[in-house]
Amino acid sequence: MCFKTKQSIHVDRSLYIYNDAATGAAVTPAGQIKLNMAICHASWVLTVVVVVVVVAGAAPHHLLVRGASDDDGGPSSPSALAGCDLFRGRWVADKSYPLYDASTCPFVPDVFDCRRNGRPDDAYLKFRWSPANCRLPRFDGADFLRRWRGKTVMFVGDSLSMNQWVSLACMLHAAAAAPVRATFTSGEPVSSVRFEDYDLSLVLYHTTFLVDVVQEDIGRVLKLDSMQNASEWLAAHLLVFNTWHWWTYRGASQVWDYVQDGNSTYRDMDRLTAFSKALSTWARWVDADVDASKTRVFYQGISPSHYDMSKQQQESQAAGMAPGLVGGGGSCLKQTRPLQEATDAAGGGGTTTSLLAPVQAVVRGVIDAMTAPVSLLDITAMSQLRIDAHPSVYGGPGRDGMDCTHWCIAGLPDAWNHIMYAMLLQQT
């Protein structure tokens, strides 16, 4: 198990900004995941540790019911959501949030456990996403557990996928009937939380690019049209994919030496082009191999970061191709409130938001061209407002960096899952 805890942020003129989006995970006897924030090169050792967590005591059902305040949770029928853009809206302060208490959720890795790591403010936990033109149905975890009984929900991607996976595991853990019997396994590339009484598995399949990186004689080759192990994802009934951040890394953070496109191998390639080709490979695979009558497919969308950059750095990024980054509102340190307007996020003259626009356009373009029904969790804009929701310096023991990429748990990814739940209701 590679288990370095190096986490550094490179705010320099090269095009990568941070190198902490890895998700090698290990389990301590206490059952807590430790996120491996270092980049583990080709020497991954598969480690699977099984921990059965039996949490006695009352599950905090009341926390979920309390989420039903105001306009959140009225009798919003699935059909009422039709035609509503769930991703356009605003963050509303709501004292009944969060949906669960992270300190009672056994799956939260140190790096996401901001309060336990000493984050003093908690207002960031108490915001509810409110779509502009409709009501989000109340998140009903018991209903989710019932509907997905006997099934497998799989998140495939990098540490932003891990963020959403942990969030859903906690949301369901809080809703499951006590005592909750969950089996928690952690390994590389597969980790899972299985709710025994519901025969429901939430699986995380860690992959940075969706396509393959293969060790060859010349070095590590990123293969834009190869997905050797994708068949391992076919068993799932709900698949949620994500890749982006790793495409931007250069220098020591880059985990490949060559990039291969068809029969041609290159030292490097325009990163947005490479991302687009790989996503097209993924799309062809979904179209051809995923049985739409059995498996629902989501794409997580582009999760923004909030690093403060100088104008010059922004310009060099814009010229070279953007990392998954939005700054301009300052770094995420000591931010305790969401930004009020999406335009705030583009404070530095509008360039920062536009950095992500081409990436979002690629994602939309690829998904629109697919024959298979794939739902886009278009989380970018709603997440750009949440400059307050990152770990910043509360990323845990041994971490001296500033994490403005991931999200605290509880927190923002709960809203991603809440919307995914609403979209699933709508389409059943």
Ligand SMILES: *[C@@H]1O[C@H](CO)[C@@H](O)[C@H](O)[C@H]1NC(C)=O
């Ligand atoms: C596919 O899975 C096998 C077995 O786990 C592993 O050895 C191999 O490295 C994987 N291939 C890629 C390209 O990730």
Ligand SMILES: *[C@@H]1O[C@H](CO)[C@@H](O)[C@H](O)[C@H]1NC(C)=O
């Ligand atoms: C790649 O090389 C193989 C074998 O030489 C050939 O059959 C194939 O057509 C080539 N593919 C492309 C895209 O050029």
